[in-house]
Every structure is written in structure tokens, then in C-alpha cells.
Amino acid sequence: MAAKPTELGDAEAKPALSRRQMLRDGSALLGGVAISGVAGAPASAEGAASNVPPNIPEWMKAPGDPMGSQPYGTPSPFEKGVVKNISNKLPQYISASGRTPIGDLDGIITPNGLFYERHHGGVPTIDPEQHRLMLHGLVDRPMIFTMEDIRRFPSQSRIHFLECSGNPVYTKPYGKTASDLVGLLSCAEWTGVSLKLVLEEAGLRPEAKWLVAEGADAAALTRSIPIEKCLDDAMLVYSQNGERLRPQQGYPLRLLLPGFEGNMNVKWLRRLKAVTEPAYSREETSKYTDLMPDGVAREFTFYMEAKSIITRPSGGQKLKDKGFCEITGIAWSGHGKVRRVDVSVDGGKNWQEAALQDPVLTRALTRFRLPWQWDGQPAVIQSRAIDETGYVQPTFAELLAVRGENSFYHNNAIQPWRIDAHGQVTNANA
């Protein structure tokens, strides 16, 4: 990508106000209703009178739900609108997707119930006792593993993001909310075994250059993985965020290739074959390639490039008042750690450096935040990620200049949001 280098001068041109300055714009406090007394709330405190001392809300007057009403818990009924964002435009058994509602979430961990899903033959219901992984091809000892065998290997746990390569597809305008645009993205703590260790156990031969991975879904999704990645940080994972994988994420066994495009992280993994050449499967020829301006399809893209998006405020949300507004979002890079995120509140003319929430982890989502005073005027806000390789997230115009009009996947362009004078936030590209 021919993105221009980071403009440190611009980033420094408009230094962020201190947190205290930001909160105290003019004379108004940030939020809350000031009350005069200590014991009670004045009836004039707008909307606040009924549920503060000495008034007792209804839910304190009788015992609540008993223990055990939810042996496996679920969210509050008041959060029932926070679910996966499911496209009904896609053919159910060919190319279905459910997006994470990233505009509603905080932090970097995606709860398992909202992890994005993407499949081509539905979600198989696999009995883990019956599931097998076969490892064959260019190995000294072809092997068949039960899940018990896999779990007996030394384990490791790592927090990594997963992102679909069509997130969003390379067209515009494309979607109203952050989830519509970039919701094929989630992040979890994965536990499993180093693939390198399993390959060593089977005696991988030096002539093996690729592993062909096959899933046990009805589509038998198949991808070829370069052996360098298999011998680096690749894992066979069986748990996400502590518990076993969800069916939609490959229960009982998934290939995890940190930083690689989502569909290479083969779910319901049943077969690994060590070979000298890639398989040129459907998902690496007909799909998941990008037609470049010279007419050649770019294949085997592998790593997802650095990217970021502001999730609050974002499309579909509304600023209630002018004054203090924290701008926050997520950034990530398949190539390693996020080094910096810049935010612009003037349509890309000037940029300010956002704070990154620690710990900043490799190939994981990174939460960024910037304090801002909204003056009540229309504005366009956007973020750009810079990763540890120095790569800078491009604008869509920059992408277009390199890729042309016919690309379809791997769109990591900057996403601008427009805020109108009423505080309504919309996709500035739409």
C-alpha cells in the first residue's frame, strides 16, 4: 500500500486539552444534576427524583431473581437489542454472516455470544468425542488425533483478533453503522496448542512448504497455509475466552493464524495435509483474491493490514449536547502491535494522537481514546492506525489509487463519520 508517512507535524499542531480542561468547558459540569441537600433529592431534579434516596426504587422492595435462575447467564433484558447484526441479503448456505455490534461494545474483548460468524455451509453440530483431526502428507508419522489427544499437548493462551477479509467489501457507500462496516471483527483469548509442536511430533519433512487445512462443515472449507506461519505463532485452539469454542467459531477445534484473514483460520478442523504446493481451493482462487488494475488477481494476501475505526460516536448514534465527548474506537494490525492511532475532527486536515489502553498486545484489538469538545457545529471525525512496522492506514482514495476499481476484499481504508448540527452521526462516505 502506498500510504504516505505519518504526519507528526500535523499530529502535534493541535495538542489535546488536559482531561480537566476538557471536562470543564465553560462553567458547566460534565454530567449529572447538582442537588442542594445531603439526604434527599429535590423533586425538581429532572427525571431523577424517584430512584434516589430517600426514595426507594421498585426493584429494592422485593427480592430479585433467585440464584440458579440462570445456570449459564445471559444479558439483561434491557440489552436485548445488542445482538449479532445479521445480513439477510446473503444466501444462507453459501455466504452467510453475522457481525459483532462493535458500536455497542467497550474494551477489546468480544463476549462469546457476540463474536462474529461467517460460514458457507451452516454451522455443524459436532460431537467432540467423535471428532478427529488427521495430519498427513509430508510427515514421517501420519497421525489421527482425538480431542483428548489434542488437549493433552502443552497449552498456551493468547489474545488475538479475527477479521473477515471482506470487512467491509471494497465498494461504497457501504453501511450505516460501525457494525455494518467493520463488524466482521472480534477479539478473544484463545487457548490451544502450538501447531509447530504438533508438526514436530509428526515429523514434518523439510520439503513441506504448505499445509492444506480442511474444515468438517458441509462446505468442507479448505485453505492452504504457508509453512512459515505454521511454524511461527499458529495454534490449534479449542477454547475462546476461557470456555470451549462456540459452534460458530469452530467447535471443537479451530486453526488459529494470528493476523491472517479470517477464513484461513479454518473452523471445525479435521485435516491438515503437508504438501509442496498450495491446493488452489475455491476460497483462494474464485474467492478472497483481489483483481488489480493490471488485470492480475492478487492471491494469498494472508496478513490483514493495519486498520482502525471510531466506535463512539459512530453511525446511528447521536450526541445529546455540545461539550465534552470522548472519541473512542479500536485499532489492530495483522503485522503486530498498534504503535499509534491519530484522530481527526476536521475532515482529515489535522490529526491528534489518541491514548492507547494498555496492555497493547500483538495482533489484538487496541482500544484508543481522545477527549474532545464538540462545539455543536457539523464535523467529520475519523481515525488512522499506525502499526509497529510503520505502516499507516490509508484513505479510501489512496487505496483506490493503488488497487483500482475492481478489488473486492481487504479494504482497510479510514472510515469517516459525519456529525450534523443535531448531533446525528452518519457514514461520511455514504
Place this chain on the structure above:
Amino acid sequence: MAAKPTELGDAEAKPALSRRQMLRDGSALLGGVAISGVAGAPASAEGAASNVPPNIPEWMKAPGDPMGSQPYGTPSPFEKGVVKNISNKLPQYISASGRTPIGDLDGIITPNGLFYERHHGGVPTIDPEQHRLMLHGLVDRPMIFTMEDIRRFPSQSRIHFLECSGNPVYTKPYGKTASDLVGLLSCAEWTGVSLKLVLEEAGLRPEAKWLVAEGADAAALTRSIPIEKCLDDAMLVYSQNGERLRPQQGYPLRLLLPGFEGNMNVKWLRRLKAVTEPAYSREETSKYTDLMPDGVAREFTFYMEAKSIITRPSGGQKLKDKGFCEITGIAWSGHGKVRRVDVSVDGGKNWQEAALQDPVLTRALTRFRLPWQWDGQPAVIQSRAIDETGYVQPTFAELLAVRGENSFYHNNAIQPWRIDAHGQVTNANA
């Protein structure tokens, strides 16, 4: 606690074998069935024949579950036994508890559906639009906050454990599984606002030495928090693992006091009053105090001391064969980071240093692992945590020597597991 200093000499006496040595005990491979051919599995491969190439398992022969069957996902039906471990011995509306099944989990993040719960008046169903937080007492500007007000403050996200102070209670024998013993323990990524910042906004007065926090449950659970903690890393949190708090964890607002005993992290938070003296509420006098040998009740314990437990293998589990067995578990300290975890496989005579999974975070669970060769003979295994202050997790005998027989809470003793010649694992204290 009068625990003896860490015995580095012991830890070094029996160096861990290399990973490769560990896996290759004698001539046998770690796991899996070796197969002779490439394309197919021999029918003699025990139990493995039906689901490996060229045989196609049933779940590949028809499309799986369609997209959208679970807008908010749930675990595989094959994991239906992995639920909260709910005590039916406790009075439902006085002291109910549901434990995290830590023996079934990996990594450090607890999925929200399995986060432990503990309440005294049931779980209230609170409408977040109606919920209010009142901040009053020794502040210049008493305030009432809506949830919208709270969410407008600058946010922060941190991964921290929460642990009940009676985990387990100070009696023995006590429980069969890791969850029975130490399941009132979970860890999540929390998002919210710095309490210090909110107190600054209200103008906290210098004479304020405590905050009295009150929950909006039917028990109106009330605890007094020292002002030093409130001005340090305390938070008002509204999200756990990305999504909004679960009802059982205080939806829509909870006080989070990293490292402090669980019940001080007041759920359903509705009131904070700045005062000069603690309230001496029920939960800090009649409950959550420890009667010491001199007849004086130790009150206001605050920080949970360093602790660890082996979760695999642990009580109720069974080793199938002798040979390689990874010992893994979790360690934590209310005082900061875990510096080291030692593991003994000979009843506490010798100790080996376990590997800690990075990142090691302050006041968060830390996953530890040690490769081990089980020789098929009876053994007693146990772990001990050392935190960054140098504190060493004590044995129960050491606790007893300091605390006597009448203590009830704050039991952070080493937990030994017995493995018999059949591989069955049981509580060595029972």
C-alpha cells in the same frame, strides 16, 4: 501471614525437563494414533476410523445450523454440563452463591455466562434509564447521575479478577472440585470511569476519609471504602468483557475495587456518601470479619492475599494414562502482579517454578503451566503463588498457626490434590 520465604534452592533442585523431553517419554508419542497411509485411515485405528478421510462424518453431509439461529450465541449442546456450580445449601435470599467452573476453563478470561455470582437479596432487574447514582456527603457539589451521565465521562478498561472473601470458607474438608473450593473467583475486562475523576467533579472535601457505597438490591448491600482506594484505581464500571454488565454482576453500574474482597465491589450501585468514619454495616461487622485467636475480630481486611490453584488436573478429573501431563492453574494477588508460581508433585517436599502466561497483569488472574511426567504412582500435587511484594501463599497449617480455629473468611491456603494409582484426582485435604 507468617509464611516462610520462597525456597529458591528447592525450586532449583529438580529442574523441569525440556518440552521435547517431556513429550517423548520412552518411545511413545504424546497422543494420537499413527497411521500408515496418506489417503485413508485404517479400520484398526481404534475409534478413529469413521470420521477421518476418506470417511465423511454425518455433520458434513447436510448443511448445518443456519445463520441467525442464535442472534446472541450460546455454547455447544455438548458443553451443557459446563454451568455455574450452584450451592443448594445456602438460604436463597440471604446468602446465595453460584461458582465459576474453573476446573473446566482455560486461560484467564471468564466468559460472562460463567462469571461467579453472590448475592443476599436476589438479582434485581434494573431499568438503566431509571437507575440513578447519588454522590453526596463531604463533597462541594452533591450530584445525581443518570447512566448517560456516567457513560459520558472519559472511560478506561482494565482486566481484573474478583474473588469472594469466603472462597473457600476456613473449614475442612471442603469440597471435591476446584470450583467447589475456589469457584467464587472470576476475571474479566471491565470498562468504566475512574472514581477519582467523578469525586473530583463533585469536589471531594479533604476531611472525607471513607465512601459508603450502597447497592440497589433488596438487601441494600452497604460497604465502607477507604478514601485512599477511591482515589487510586477504583472505577465505576458498566461493561464486562465488552458488553454491558450482566445482572448478576451489578447491571447497570458497579463499584470496582481491584484486589479488594468481592462484596466491597458493590453491585447495582445507587449511592456513594463521603464521610469521616466507616458505616460499620452488617457486611463489615457481623459478616466478613475474622475472629482471631486473641478473641478480637479482624475487620476491614480489604485486599485479597496471593493465592493459586491447580485447575488441571484437579478434583473430579482423571488421568487416563501415565506419561506426559501438563499441570496448569491460575494465580492471583490483590496486591499486584504474580511474580512466580511454584508447583510441587511430591506433597510439598520439592518445588519447581512454573511458566507464567504473558501478559502478567496487575490484580488479574495469571495462568501458570508446568510439564510433568506422571509415573502412574500415587502423588500429591499443589501450587503456591508469590506476588510482587514477595508474599508467599501459605499452607493451611501456616494459616492456622496465625489465625487459629475461629476464622471464617480469607482462606488463601495452598490446595493439594491427591492422584491415586488409577489417575483419579481428589481433594487431599478431605
